Amino acid sequence: MKKSEEDLLTELSKVHHQMPRWVLVLIASMALVVFASHTAGLLVLLLISGIFAYLFSSLINRIEYFGIKRTVAVAALYGVALLLFTAAEFLILPCLKNETAHLSAQLPDITRQAEAAFSGLKGYPFTEELIDRILEGIARPGHMLSTTLNSSEVFSQAASLTFAMILIPFFVFFILRDWPAMLKAFLRRLPAAYVETAIAALAEINILAGRYLRGLAIDCFSIACIASFGLWALGVGYPFTLGIMTGAANVIPYLGPIVSCAAASLIAFIQFKSAGAVINVLMLYTAIRLIDDFVVQPLTIGRSVRLHPMLLIISIIAGQRLFGIMGMVLAVPTVTILQKVVQILLDHRQRMRTRTAAATHIQKIIV
Amino acid sequence: MKKLFRWAFDRNKDDRLSILRQVGLCKGLSRNVLMKLLVDLVEKEYQQGDLIFAEGDTGKALYIILNGSVSIVKRCGNEDKVLATLSAGSFFGELALIDQVPRFASATAMEKTTLLIMYKSYFDDLIKANNAMSSRLLLNIVELLTAYVRKNHAAYRCDRDE
Incomplete structure (x- = not known):
């Protein structure tokens, strides 16, 4: 190693020793904020996974009280969830799908009907601007649906939704299974x-x-x-x-x-x-x-x-x-x-x- | 049937379960309740010389020794008096579960020691459940406190007779 490099390292180590702890914490926090702003989507996915894992953690703990391994308990929960989703697909989802499909189809018609229904109120003071805002609000989702349907935006949204639907259960599984080990490792240090x-x-x-x-x-x-x-x-x-x-x-x-x-x-x-x-x-x-x-x-x-x-x-x-x-x-x-x-x-x-x-x-x- | 599903059961907890059975606080509790404590309570490993809590700290947790040993030390004027040396299956800091008064003595790990830590709010939740387990736990604590009172009363009488 050259002498200049050695001097630089010595200087750096001096700076490190002299630097107050709060400066290091501030730098680390800023780095974390920059990292978080660049990976906001992933953080939201992790946050949602954390909430789901938290909601189910007490159920997993209850299964563990019977002496059953945590991995087995989490796998059993996923099995039951799969069964419930399959049952919902046949029993509840058709009814919900019909309603939402009907509502989407009716949206332009609803906008027209709302315009007609509110037109009678337009003569009153202060109501005109309010009614215009309400009608704009109803028309916007209808407009958005008709313009974005079949466009590339829909595909990208569907892709990110599919990505989330795969990643969230994946994250939830590992958070649920490994949380006690993570906590133990944290306490050990x-x-x-x-x-x-x-x-x-x-x-x-x-x-x-x-x-x-x-x-x-x-x-x-x-x-x-x-x-x-x-x-x-x-x-x-x-x-x-x-x-x-x-x-x-x-x-x-x-x-x-x-x-x-x-x-x-x-x-x-x-x-x-x-x-x-x-x-x-x-x-x-x-x-x-x-x-x-x-x-x-x-x-x-x-x-x-x-x-x-x-x-x-x-x-x-x-x-x-x-x-x-x-x-x-x-x-x-x-x-x-x-x-x-x-x-x-x-x-x-x-x-x-x-x-x-x-x-x-x-x-x-x-x- | 149980043999068929043996792979699904966690055998690593059996050793800890047998230690927990020896703990006076857990006397009369069923296997499921002991398993609950093993799953819910936080486990922490201390190195030799680690101060677990100091005299005068606001007590907020009870500690159960799973392995290793702990020394309980009280300061008397300028001197430090060792009140007890506890080993696996013992517990300490139980008064913190009743009220959050300052610790009466300090606790230090004498060797590499693993402790199971029961925090006060967890104990309060157990008691609020108001079932057979909470009654048993309270009864065990009352028995311990009664033993302390008897012991101190006997010591007081001996001092007076002398």
């Missing part, structure tokens, strides 16, 4: 002084995220069933599609229920062309909201999420700006968990101050 804090954070995250995600899944399913049945009883078209949409939109606090209620009201208005039908749908959605707030949510999500309403709205908007719909869905549990983790870390900092003195004395005994 963790210094003894940080173990209680790390386990405290993991336990709190597990309890909060578990209660929230599992509760939310049951909540959405219940709301989808109630909405489908209610809309079917009122005679509103596409009850299953709208019901599933209501259940899925329910994951976004405040905004989701409003959007799904607006969509169902619009379909009812176009179908029956009367304010009475819209009032019926509004009453149904108010009843669903009350049932959700006072019966379903206390039983499922409980009081796991204790965020101030203002912080809740800010986190949803920030989530949407950063990661789109996925960000809106995950904003609430993420902020709740962050709140708890910061509290645990502050506790840890306090504890470490009292601990240093005790550690010195104990070392003397061992040596």
